[in-house]
Amino acid sequence: MFERRIEEAGLNSWPALQQLLFDGWIIRFAQGYTKRANSVTPLYPSLLPVEEKIVQCEHLYEQQHLPTTFRLISFSEESHELEQLLAQRGYRYLDRTLVMSTQLSSGAARGNPACHVLSLADWFPIYISFNERYSELQHLHRALLECISTPLIYAALYQQDKPVACGLGVLEHELFGLFDIVTDPALRRKGYSTQLVTAMLDWGRQHGAQYAYLQVVDANQPAQQLYAKIGFQHCYYYWYRQRP
Numbered sequence: 001m002f003e004r005r006i007e008e009a010g011l012n013s014w015p016a017l018q019q020l021l022f023d024g025w026i027i028r029f030a031q032g033y034t035k036r037a038n039s040v041t042p043l044y045p046s047l048l049p050v051e052e053k054i055v056q057c058e059h060l061y062e063q064q065h066l067p068t069t070f071r072l073i074s075f076s077e078e079s080h081e082l083e084q085l086l087a088q089r090g091y092r093y094l095d096r097t098l099v100m101s102t103q104l105s106s107g108a109a110r111g112n113p114a115c116h117v118l119s120l121a122d123w124f125p126i127y128i129s130f131n132e133r134y135s136e137l138q139h140l141h142r143a144l145l146e147c148i149s150t151p152l153i154y155a156a157l158y159q160q161d162k163p164v165a166c167g168l169g170v171l172e173h174e175l176f177g178l179f180d181i182v183t184d185p186a187l188r189r190k191g192y193s194t195q196l197v198t199a200m201l202d203w204g205r206q207h208g209a210q211y212a213y214l215q216v217v218d219a220n221q222p223a224q225q226l227y228a229k230i231g232f233q234h235c236y237y238y239w240y241r242q243r244p
Helices: 002-013 050-063 077-088 120-130 135-146 192-206 221-230
Strands: 018-022 025-029 040-042 069-073 092-103 115-118 152-159 162-172 175-183 211-217 233-242
Touching (some): 002 162, 002 175, 002 233, 018 050, 025 050, 040 077, 069 077, 077 233, 092 221, 115 120, 120 162, 162 192, 175 192, 192 221, 211 221
Parallel strands (some): 040 069, 175 211
Antiparallel strands (some): 018 025, 069 233, 115 152, 152 162, 162 175
């Protein structure tokens, strides 16, 4: 299933600091940095009673001093069963997120001389300067990035020797994932994100990627429109249920 393959690549490309496999569920911990890295994803068929497994997950997250969070995916039948059980247990609904994908053409790379491939040490301060979200947990963000084990690109777009946008691309076999795409808040709506993403897709294509994917919050309509213009289409979606 293409959706599950993207889901596997996405989990590998955005690793947690700790991860457990529990009867088809993937349980992840990262000291609270992002829900994606601190949640349970039911990805494969399971055998144990579901309510028994929920209680076990709650116990594990209590030990980590984190809220129990489930990340439910639209193509999983078990996710829809869990949705009802978690709602009955008082879990609140959070952050519907679209996963978009596109097939990469085999044409020649267009390139962008203003897009630079950087080291993590050079890229990370640029990202922090453009994105104040989770500012007190950026040491955990960097720790997660250092855990990525597959080929990647830390890219930044420059104008007049000044960075204006940056992003992370992670390659896993035939799939190229885009993460942490952000533009200087003072320079948005100037097409810089489009230039950056286009250059990053060229890099992925040159390194053997056949498809690209990304994740965007459902409420972020401008980003969805931008990616649609580049060729990305809706593939599946996921959402969270979090214990109060």
